[in-house]
Amino acid sequence: MSLANAHPSPRYVTLAREIADEIARGVHPEGARLRTEIELSAERGVSRATVRAALRRLEELGLVSRRRRSGTHVTAGAPRRQRSYAQSLAGIDDLLQYAAETERRIIGVEPIVADDSLAARLSVRPGSRWLHVSGLRVPPGGSGLPLCWTDSYADAEAAPRDLERRLQDGSFRGLIATLLAERVGRPIEEVTQEIRAAGIPEGAVAQALQAEPGGHALEITRRYIDPSGAPLAVTISLHPAERFSYTTRLRRMRAAETPSTEG
Structure with a gap:
């Protein structure tokens, strides 16, 4: 694989940025429940694996919390101060x-x-x-x-x-x-x-x-x-x-x- 020709932004990163921007603009207010992985996959035209990776990235930034059966909820309008x-x-x-x-x-x-x-x-x-x-x-x-x-x-x-x-x-x-x-x-x-x-x-x-x-x-x-x-x-x-x-x-x-x- 040629590193020089590799794409600088994997699709999950692009998707995470899109959703983070929507959160910042108030499209998804704090406390709101995001769509399910299946719904986001169909809506954005990407695989569930891509959606899952994007949501994991948003969770690392402190923008959402994810819990089994309760779904993914917006917890902040901007990324937390990054310490690690x-x-x-x-x-x-x-x-x-x-x-x-x-x-x-x-x-x-x-x-x-x-x-x-x-x-x-x-x-x-x-x-x-x-x-x-x-x-x-x-x-x-x-x-x-x-x-x-x-x-x-x-x-x-x-x-x-x-x-x-x-x-x-x-x-x-x-x-x-x-x-x-x-x-x-x-x-x-x-x-x-x-x-x-x-x-x-x-x-x-x-x-x-x-x-x-x-x-x-x-x-x-x-x-x-x-x-x-x-x-x-x-x-x-x-x-x-x-x-x-x-x-x-x-x-x-x-x-x-x-x-x-x-x-």
Whole structure:
């Protein structure tokens, strides 16, 4: 799958935004009961799974409450102040959506050459050139505490010269990997991901995150791989434990039917 050509907004996100906008405009006042999943599915022309995912997103924002047998009711006219982020990963679109739903704050941008230690950590060649972008991800509107500290490493040969300016002025808000892939025509074939428990280091990172040094955190390393197997970008994100939850959906694969050999 090409990440560069992936749609930035999954249908359930678009539907959630539509309903949230209707709630904000008073179409569905506080206390009102929304239509059932079946009714919304028929009305909006989407699957029940899409409706269910959209309602779950609205619930995460504090706009609705859902209870078995009593249905879905509007609980607020605007999203509550966001203190944490719940990410669900079913595909590449969800990575794009995380970038769309949060804001980036750049701390620094600098060219680097990967020494042996960094090369091993990124799984890249020692001596290779990268553009190191450090910064924070924060909730929409900048409300609440930072969600994570991220060190992004972009292939220096693929990075546009004005990358730093576009990141600093906010003219580009998406994943850095998509920008690189589009510029050099090397689509992202796959994204590898490693998750491990970590501690919040002392110094600038703890201060920027407004977190206690040594506190529990979740470290997620993602490598955006092109068709040749080379990484276009690598990101290492550190999430304070209480501000982030992560869900992965696993589905059973059906065995392919075996063609008949009878003559």
